[in-house]
Amino acid sequence: MTDWNALSDEAFRRQVRTFFETEYPEELRHLPHRAKFAEIRQWHEKLYAKGMVAPAWPVEYGGMGLEASKLLIFYEEQQRWGVTRGRDMGVQMVGPLIIKFGTQAQKHYWLPRILTCEHIWCQGYSEPGSGSDLASLRTSAVIDGDYFVINGQKIWTTMAHDATHIFMLVRTDSHARTKQEGISFLLAEMNQPGIEVRTITTLAGEDEFCEVFFDNARAPRENLVGELNKGWTMAKALLGFERIFIGAPNLAQNALVQLRTIAQGRCMFSDPVFRDRFAKVALDVEDHAALYSRFADQLKRGEMLGPDVSMLKIWVTETFQEITELMIESAGPDGGLIGPLQLGNVGVDVLANFYKARPTTIYGGTNEIQRNILSKAVLGLPG
Amino acid sequence: MSNVRAHSQDDLRMLRGSVRTLFERAGGIARARNARDKGWDRQVMNELAHAGVLGVAAPEAVGGLGMGLTAAGVIVEEVGRALTPEPVVSAIALAIGMIQRVCPGDAMLATAISGKIACALAWQERGLRGYSDQMACRFDGKVLNGSKAWIAGAVGADQLLVVAQNDSKPVLVALDADGKGIYSELRRQSDGSQLCDIGFVDAPGKLLAEGSVVSEALSTVVADATALAAAELVGVSAKALELTLDYVKTREQFGKPIGSFQVIQHRAVDLYVAQQVAEAGVSEALARMDVSADQGARIREASRAKARACSTAKRITRESIQLHGAVGYTDEFDIGLFLNRALVLSAWLGDAAYHRARWMDALEANEAGR
Numbered sequence: 204m205t206d207w208n209a210l211s212d213e214a215f216r217r218q219v220r221t222f223f224e225t226e227y228p229e230e231l232r233h234l235p236h237r238a239k240f241a242e243i244r245q246w247h248e249k250l251y252a253k254g255m256v257a258p259a260w261p262v263e264y265g266g267m268g269l270e271a272s273k274l275l276i277f278y279e280e281q282q283r284w285g286v287t288r289g290r291d292m293g294v295q296m297v298g299p300l301i302i303k304f305g306t307q308a309q310k311h312y313w314l315p316r317i318l319t320c321e322h323i324w325c326q327g328y329s330e331p332g333s334g335s336d337l338a339s340l341r342t343s344a345v346i347d348g349d350y351f352v353i354n355g356q357k358i359w360t361t362m363a364h365d366a367t368h369i370f371m372l373v374r375t376d377s378h379a380r381t382k383q384e385g386i387s388f389l390l391a392e393m394n395q396p397g398i399e400v401r402t403i404t405t406l407a408g409e410d411e412f413c414e415v416f417f418d419n420a421r422a423p424r425e426n427l428v429g430e431l432n433k434g435w436t437m438a439k440a441l442l443g444f445e446r447i448f449i450g451a452p453n454l455a456q457n458a459l460v461q462l463r464t465i466a467q468g469r470c471m472f473s474d475p476v477f478r479d480r481f482a483k484v485a486l487d488v489e490d491h492a493a494l495y496s497r498f499a500d501q502l503k504r505g506e507m508l509g510p511d512v513s514m515l516k517i518w519v520t521e522t523f524q525e526i527t528e529l530m531i532e533s534a535g536p537d538g539g540l541i542g543p544l545q546l547g548n549v550g551v552d553v554l555a556n557f558y559k560a561r562p563t564t565i566y567g568g569t570n571e572i573q574r575n576i577l578s579k580a581v582l583g584l585p586g
Numbered sequence: 587m588s589n590v591r592a593h594s595q596d597d598l599r600m601l602r603g604s605v606r607t608l609f610e611r612a613g614g615i616a617r618a619r620n621a622r623d624k625g626w627d628r629q630v631m632n633e634l635a636h637a638g639v640l641g642v643a644a645p646e647a648v649g650g651l652g653m654g655l656t657a658a659g660v661i662v663e664e665v666g667r668a669l670t671p672e673p674v675v676s677a678i679a680l681a682i683g684m685i686q687r688v689c690p691g692d693a694m695l696a697t698a699i700s701g702k703i704a705c706a707l708a709w710q711e712r713g714l715r716g717y718s719d720q721m722a723c724r725f726d727g728k729v730l731n732g733s734k735a736w737i738a739g740a741v742g743a744d745q746l747l748v749v750a751q752n753d754s755k756p757v758l759v760a761l762d763a764d765g766k767g768i769y770s771e772l773r774r775q776s777d778g779s780q781l782c783d784i785g786f787v788d789a790p791g792k793l794l795a796e797g798s799v800v801s802e803a804l805s806t807v808v809a810d811a812t813a814l815a816a817a818e819l820v821g822v823s824a825k826a827l828e829l830t831l832d833y834v835k836t837r838e839q840f841g842k843p844i845g846s847f848q849v850i851q852h853r854a855v856d857l858y859v860a861q862q863v864a865e866a867g868v869s870e871a872l873a874r875m876d877v878s879a880d881q882g883a884r885i886r887e888a889s890r891a892k893a894r895a896c897s898t899a900k901r902i903t904r905e906s907i908q909l910h911g912a913v914g915y916t917d918e919f920d921i922g923l924f925l926n927r928a929l930v931l932s933a934w935l936g937d938a939a940y941h942r943a944r945w946m947d948a949l950e951a952n953e954a955g956r
Binding site for chain 2 (some may be wrong): 472571577
């Protein structure tokens, strides 16, 4: 087992960079779409062999246990080389949930299977009538002997058609006093008669999001994570993980690398107006990373993240969008082109980046919801 | 750099607390108004010196605290929050920073750190790029001729330290501020402070140092001062935002606090997020400068800090006026004082656009050099 934190930051960067440059398949660099597992299986096996699947997990659960500075380096190198994030919902969301709230048996069973990708996870939160007002969710799970019986519908479930399992918020007590009470966290297998998945085609023309229908689907009672009816509290605690994940610099860094490729290919760095705009977004990304590392350090010290973590998501997603606007401008008359814009022997898919940036200000709690949270829970503004 | 002593977050918190208390006892923000007529206060500068503040970034070996720019940044954030009129950044970074690098053995260093004398470094003639062999100011070994512009901390200084040329060698010359042949022109700035340009006509001076040590030190101290001016701006915008948040929580219209309206809330949040990004970015830049000996990298970080601090302070101080409504446009309300200080600090040593350009140049130079 490598003790990554024993390396100097520079040595760590060199190792990660060399590994990506020598091992990552050329045809998967800067993938314009969200990869299915079959496409990236071999890459995942290489990561797994190196023990590099879960950079932020503690070492005792098979993670790299990276301190914040190294976690940032890992992400930077990933983006620099255009390495896919993979099918990482298990690593980013379910793992932290189980590590934090799961029983020993649950940790023992689920965590290794996340690392091997024997299980591939999707997240069942939103419902057709419960977007920003998530706590109004209606998908129900009723105890029947050793099982929960699940009925209802989830929507915007990312890559559900390529997932083996779903972790979801379900209503387990419909008579609770408030809508937040009576919600539980449940894990379920996707491949069963009671579950049907339909893909939703996005503006980008990709089948990335899904609707998931539950018609008497079943999950064993031991798949309940944490206490019955306490799911909302846990979901809120988990939001810290989700919001630092969706507030990470990755996407913006990656877009910046590609903007640079276009700008170099089109000799735009000789234009002072473009230089200023490039410097502005590049510094927006760099200073965001400084803020991000403060939160990542907090997490590393074992502290829970507070509602202030929402600021990361607001800043980085809006910066990401600004970068993709600059990419379109830089493409000039090719700004409406589908597929890669060829610049010498490299190609940059301008619109894939642009489309990818659109939902970032919507998912995981819209940026308007994040602003409401910061306003009330951090600034203490009234009403 | 190796002469920076390691310090904990607790050390920095204590330092911040004691400096904040010192400024509150001295009179707080009200002093920014008084300074319009009276200039900065010698007594407060002496108290700062007594607390070790002026030597915070100087190595322990020459009588400083050896705590580097990180600690200096914490102090000058408090300077910004209290709109302190004393020229703290120019004293720490430019004057003392220069003496400690080019003539650490000179008795002037100890007297400057102890606050017995106030020094101002005169280096700019045109442009902001530090020493240039185009400099018109000449020193012949005895007297100085030429002129300097935008001299920070010159009003009220005892000694002027002038970067000039002698036989095409860079030199650092010390002059008594009230000596012969010194003609200064003052122009008033928005925060009540004075911009000072000085002409020298056969002004007698004393040579402190000569050669490349002067030009190299100048690049270093200008980068330091730039980064610390950024930290001061971070303090200015932090306090302006605090006052504005307090205001929107208490000011009532339509029967409720205006801070309960979502449009106000979202604007307040955007300012808060911008401020957090600025605090993180500027303090990371200062920390990197403390551990880097690479001049190019240090200049890049200084520009990063100033670009961020200027654009954030600009946004927060302007929006703060808007969120205060009509009273924000009055001289009576304190919020305008923050706008006026932000204008001056942003203009000093290069604004956001200037530093973004310099940051880009430094980035490309670094990559070309790899």
